[in-house]
């Protein structure tokens with residue numbers, strides 16, 4: 001089933017106002033953060049606040065994700081216990097380094113008796129995760145039925161590798177593409193990392209457009225001002241929808257029967273283009289359904 005993930009908003013678990021406001025923001029998903037946006041002393045209160053917000057509900061069709069601290073951190077035992085108790089749609093783990101972390105997370109969730117419907121998302125933001133991206137992705141399926149998404153962490157990548165974060169991100173594109181290809185090889189979703197300068201609407205829109213071209217399913221966000229642009233840029237345009245309908249209609253014509261490739265509006269289209277067109281239409285339908293959610297502002 002297609003699930004729109006155009007805009008997935010981080011909220012500090014310690015910020016009650018942000019958690020409240022998220023119930024009325026048109027983001028496709030919301031991440032309750034316990035990691036970098038929450039000071040060490042504030043973690044227990046943030047856990048309690050997230051538990052309360054999850055229990056109260058009111059997030060409508062938005063996907064609810066909890067980001068804990070890293071497996072190696074002193075906070076992970078308590079954080080992961082909260083995940084099992086709060087039962088979010090997905091559990092996002094930062095700073096994984098390889099398949100052994102995926103196994104440790106699975107074992108911990110099993111030991112906690114966590115609901116099997118909780119999906120596992122992992123941040124790809126350490127040099128070791130980038131190096132072992134294919135092995136991490138290969139955990140999806142038989143080894144780990146929960147593993148469902150990668151989220152890029154460009155700030156930590158920059159910190160650990162000293163690759164500089166610059167407009168256009170030329171220095172990181174090859175790294176991103178490796179991750180996209182690994183994700184697609186194993187049926188995993190992949191979201192781009194956040195854009196910190198939330199006052200720069202033009203720079204943010206350019207990064208969303210680049211992310212869509214690179215194959216990302218959506219973008220993680222840090223401020224409500226970024227939601228509208230991400231939703232618009234990751235949504236199929238009217239022209240893309242018209243083209244998709246045209247390709248599907250062309251293959252439905254009697255003269256296309258038994259053919260793998262046909263002439264359509266002066267160019268060649270193949271059945272793989274019809275498959276892409278069907279996905280485009282299915283995504284547009286899924287977005288329309290999500291946007292009809294009455295609890296969305």
Ligand SMILES: CC(C)(COP(=O)(O)OP(=O)(O)OC[C@H]1O[C@@H](n2cnc3c(N)ncnc32)[C@H](O)[C@@H]1OP(=O)(O)O)[C@@H](O)C(=O)NCCC(=O)NCCSC(=O)C[C@H](O)C(=O)O
Nearest residue numbers: 010011012017018021036037153154155156194222223224
């Ligand atoms: C960056 C911020 C600290 C800015 O906060 P603030 O100055 O309060 O912003 P505004 O006054 O412009 O806010 C306007 C209203 O919007 C609400 N708000 C702000 N941010 C959020 C949010 N993230 N979710 C929900 N609501 C939000 C304010 O409450 C205002 O509402 P109102 O009262 O009605 O006026 C702040 O935006 C922020 O904390 N953002 C999230 C930071 C975060 O989560 N960071 C961690 C994720 S990024 C990361 O970890 C990097 C990654 O791992 C990597 O390695 O790259």
Ligand SMILES: [Mg+2]
Nearest residue numbers: 125153155156
């Ligand atoms: Mg990070």
